Amino acid sequence: MGSPVIIHGHCLPRYQALYDAFTANFVERGDVGAAAALVVDGELVADLWAGAVAPGEAPPWQADTLVNIWSTTKGVTATCFAMLVSRGQIDYERAVAEYWPEFAANGKGAVTVAQLLSHQAGLCGFRRSARVEDFYDAHKAAEELAAMEPFWQPGSNAGYHAITIGLLATALFEKVEGRSIRQFVADELANYDISIGLPAIRAHRAATMIAPPHMGTEALMTELTQPQMAALANPPLDPLLPNDPAWRAAEIPSANGFATARGLAHLYGELARGGGNLVSPDVLERATQVRYEGPDAVLGVPARWAAGFLRNVSGLYGESEAAYGHGGWGGSFAFADPDRQIGFAYTMNRMGTDLIGDPRNISLVASI
Structure with missing residues (x-):
């Protein structure tokens, strides 16, 4: 960058390494606008932000700048389900079809709530050619997925339901x-x-997503299997979709x-202390159990x-x-x-191309 980056916020001296890693993400790793926060045993020990909300001569990133977090959203959805289980309204081990009878179609009658949430239901995408607009009508999309033949025998495998898990989850939740x-x-x-x-009342706080040219979900893999095609390339997603008013108006949890x-750091910080006021400790154990x-x-x-x-x-x-957690x-x-009672989060507007192992993430995690 042409000028030194100015880091805003606060960071306890003990976590200087995090401050340094966050700074290096701008100086060495191309961040444009970003924030990082660390909660330890309920205390916000680091709350950092820097950069700009968009490319060029854009306004600076603020303490309350919002940004689309893509699949980091899935951890929020998982928390909502854990809250529901804690309240006795749903059970991870019960069949989805007990709450949603139509879901049993095409051999899915035994799929449990936990199997659905752990990407084992085989409904990772549509079987027909789909458009982005299909994701914007969550109810209609969920009905179609519930009636669909799965891509594998449910429970025999897990495959990332990149978008569809949110549509299925909110239908079941409702x-x-x-x-x-x-x-x-x-x-x-x-x-x-x-x-x-992004409700209208929050829109003025939102950052603009930035992406390298020719970046899309279909580029995450080379030769696609049928489930990969359904999940990642039907339709291919444009990384700049979060700047579109239609995407912002939709419900895709x-x-x-x-x-x-x-x-996000406060949310995970609460969970890290046994669930806090959100989730009972025994339910949190089941929510985070490897499925x-x-x-x-x-x-x-x-x-x-x-x-x-x-x-x-x-x-x-x-x-x-x-x-x-989730990325x-x-x-x-x-x-x-x-183990250490910490919640940590990093949000940014300049997207990287690494599916896993983004150097910014590796550096931040190593620092704490």
Whole structure:
């Protein structure tokens, strides 16, 4: 960069390494606008932001700048389900079809709530040619997916339901709770400054997503299998979709969450302390229990799927085997480490091309 980056916020001296890594992400790794936050035992020990909300002579990133977090949204959705289980309204081990009878079609009658949330239902995409607009009518899309023949025998494999898990999840959630996940987040997680989609009242705070030329979901893999094609390339997703008013208006609780790093860190910080006021400790244990371990049939990388959360794999969230969270396309991520009672989050607007192992993420995690 032409001029030194100015880092805003605060960071306790003990976490100077995080401050340095965050700074280096701008100086050495191309960040344009970003934020990072660390909560330890309920205390916000680092809350950093820097850069600009868009390319060029754009306004500076603020303390409350929101950004689309892509699949980091999935951890929020997993938390909503854990809250519902804690309240006795749904059970991870019960069949989805008990709450949603139509879901039983085409041999899916035994699929449990936990299997659905851990990407084992085989509904990773549509079988027909789809358009992005199909994701904007969540109810219609969910009905079609529920009636569909799965891409594999449910429970025999797991493959990342990149977008469809959000559509299925909110349909199931609404049948059980009465509110959609979007409404539930607005009502129950307002303190964490997270929304599904971007309500007009929050729009002025949103950063613009930036991506390299020719970047799209279909480029994540070379030769696509049928499930990969369905999940990642039907339709291919443009990384700049979050700048589109139609995307921002939709309800896609797998991919169109808008949040601050601070809010996400507080959310995971609460979970890291045994669930806090959100989730009972016994339910949190079930929510984060590994439901599938092995190669992911869509992403082609090792995965340890819990009930909507990704359990730590390949040191993604540091050294703790017990850590869990979720990351998003392009680089955002948030996680809880219950061993050290920490919640951490990183949000940014300049998307990277690494499916896993974004150098910005590796550096931040190593620093804490």
